[in-house]
Amino acid sequence: MKHFLLMIGLCGVLSRALPVLPQTEEVTEEDVQLAKKYLNSYYPEPEGSPVIRNNHNSFDANKLQQMQEFFGLKVTGKLDSGTLDAMKAPRCGVPDIGGFRTFPLSPKWPKKDLTYSLQNYTPDMAGADVEEAIRRAWKLWSDVTSLSFTMVSGDSADILISFGARVHSTNPFDPPFDGPKGEVGHAFSPAHGGYVHLDEDEDWTRDAQGINLFHVAAHEFGHSLGLFHSNIQEALMFPKYIRSDPAKVKLHPDDIEGIQSLYGPSEEAEGDGQPSGSGSPTNAQEEATDLCNPGQSFDAVTSLRGETLFFKDSFMWRKSPARSYIEKDQISAFWPALSGGIDAAYEAENKDTLFLFKGENYWASKANIIQPGFPKSIHTLGFPQSVKKIDAAVYDKSTKKTLFFSSDKYWRYDETKNSIGMSYPRRIAADFPGIGSTVDAALQHNGHFYLFSGSKQHEFDSQRRFISIKKSNSWFGCQ
Known part of the structure; x- marks a missing residue:
């Protein structure tokens, strides 16, 4: 299980086969089973790693309160309609934890100049647009650290990025994707290669329609560099995919604090958490x-x-x-x-x-x-x-x-x-x-x-x- 414990992803609707709950407080048996699965998947008991999945059929009110608090809901410990709606929304496939967080033992890349390779391309977008979205996603992180990211060809790169559908890997610890409008991608920590997999069944776009590749890739790259999730909804590392204008997608101070805790700030942003080149230039600059x-x-x-x-x-x-x-x-x-x-x-x-x-x-x-x-x-x-x-x-x-x-x-x-x-x-x-x-x-x-x-x-x-x-x-x- 060790490799699977360090696997992370940006997941989709866990209850896509279930009907939307009516706006009442009546809870069905299906809702209860959904909640059990959700809480055991994303609020597991600590067993050396926060990414532990099980099939236990227990229902823990304390976990439910923890989930409600994490998503900014009214903390009641009861399975109400608002809580169920949050459970059914697109989200990431790893447990929820407060503030920025790194993987167990804080694995990180031992060098600052990293390479990445696009193993294939989605037919949804022009190749140049795919490369541009990926480059911009890496740039969010290089702007606030001393890291650099260079695209190379082949499989000798530090981080391999690929599109795939359903069963997309021979790795037994790499779960299959779940089709359109579900899980949109996942990634591994630096300790396990930083691989990034994107679900080909999604409608990938360069704008706010469909699933924006730049937005999702930027989130996944945070995982590839060693970050877990944040409970701050404005943070890029918040587990839920929130559709927005891609031109406005940026790192939250919480994201910056997290990545700089692993790699330090960029030389230009030393001590102020500002993106590279956005410090205090001279008048001539x-x-x-x-x-x-x-x-x-x-x-x-x-x-x-x-x-x-x-x-x-x-x-x-x-x-x-x-x-x-x-x-x-x-x-x-x-x-x-x-x-x-x-x-x-x-x-x-x-x-x-x-x-x-x-x-x-x-x-x-x-x-x-x-x-x-x-x-x-x-x-x-x-x-x-x-x-x-x-x-x-x-x-x-x-x-x-x-x-x-x-x-x-x-x-x-x-x-x-x-x-x-x-x-x-x-x-x-x-x-x-x-x-x-x-x-x-x-x-x-x-x-x-x-x-x-x-x-x-x-x-x-x-x-x-x-x-x-x-x-x-x-x-x-x-x-």
């Missing part, structure tokens, strides 16, 4: 990361799977047509090997690859996974030794060629032939009138080129004819 600052400039701009990324120092803003808000992230949250200072970036859509440039090196990444063999020197692309860094890059979708800008010159690189054109480099000012001699960032959007220089951007059509000048931050509705 605030100005550099204020999108509507009149002098706002960017180090690099690129598209990525339908989004637009804007890089500045150690931060990155993500503008998506699917979201009404702009998401701000630490660059290291996506690419731990790249803490900041990105010089240039571009997406080669025909290769589904994002290329990132920093100094004399560049990296190839699919989603946020750095590909094997990188970084490589920019000179392997054919640039002369006199080029020490790339200032900007933009991929032309119509020609499948990439323009690279460095100092007052630019090159055209053929992504199909993997070579630089014979007639390059050329002077930027000669072919892009009005831009001046340097380009900080470049982007192609709806067939037009946008070249950023300081706080201004120059727009050109597909034939490189000048159209207009705007503020660099006009993409965010800044005046």
Whole structure:
């Protein structure tokens, strides 16, 4: 039983085959049996571990009072309709305990840089949306600790994440899922691999409809890192799945206290429990990361799977047509090997690859996974030794060629032939009138080129004819 005792999950309606109790105090025999099963499952007698399940047929009024108190109900010790409704609601499959709590002996990961792998994908969502939900879920925890999470392929990762239905594992201590609208997922503690299993029978979504993957994954990852449940209803680690706007899902101070009791705070949040990067920045930092600052400039701009990324120092803003808000992230949250200072970036859509440039090196990444063999020197692309860094890059979708800008010159690189054109480099000012001699960032959007220089951007059509000048931050509705 030992392995099973450290198994946890976000479960569903335990009484899904039973009728809803009428709004009376009349209690049926089915209700009593439901309550017995519920209390013996989630309020067991302590026997060395709080996760002990049994089939005893006893009914303990003290346990019932404990359950009522935990869920904020009127403590009567009687099986009333409100208590039964709470027992029938979607919830987690482990016992309920007060405040944040860790597993017995407080197991935790012995290192701070963890890897995870998606073993498969749900057909309910686009693959990119699944990866994004998972990444955001890990980010909740890395923001308040010194932990980092990097997605890798294969089964050599520290934490394996998979979707499965019904009997989904050969592990005898891994119970089967119970179909749609029931148990939505479960996870193991760090002492037993931190595996995360998500029920494929659920309707997984990226919004508030169905079961939100980001929300559930964030809860399960708390378990994978070593946290038990909280009795604070606003906490992410509260056992009940409460449908809400995923944009508003965040860690409660109780969650933060719990995870920091295992791994300590992040360097940026040392002593104040604030997410990474949200402490008390200097005025210069605030100005550099204020999108509507009149002098706002960017180090690099690129598209990525339908989004637009804007890089500045150690931060990155993500503008998506699917979201009404702009998401701000630490660059290291996506690419731990790249803490900041990105010089240039571009997406080669025909290769589904994002290329990132920093100094004399560049990296190839699919989603946020750095590909094997990188970084490589920019000179392997054919640039002369006199080029020490790339200032900007933009991929032309119509020609499948990439323009690279460095100092007052630019090159055209053929992504199909993997070579630089014979007639390059050329002077930027000669072919892009009005831009001046340097380009900080470049982007192609709806067939037009946008070249950023300081706080201004120059727009050109597909034939490189000048159209207009705007503020660099006009993409965010800044005046």
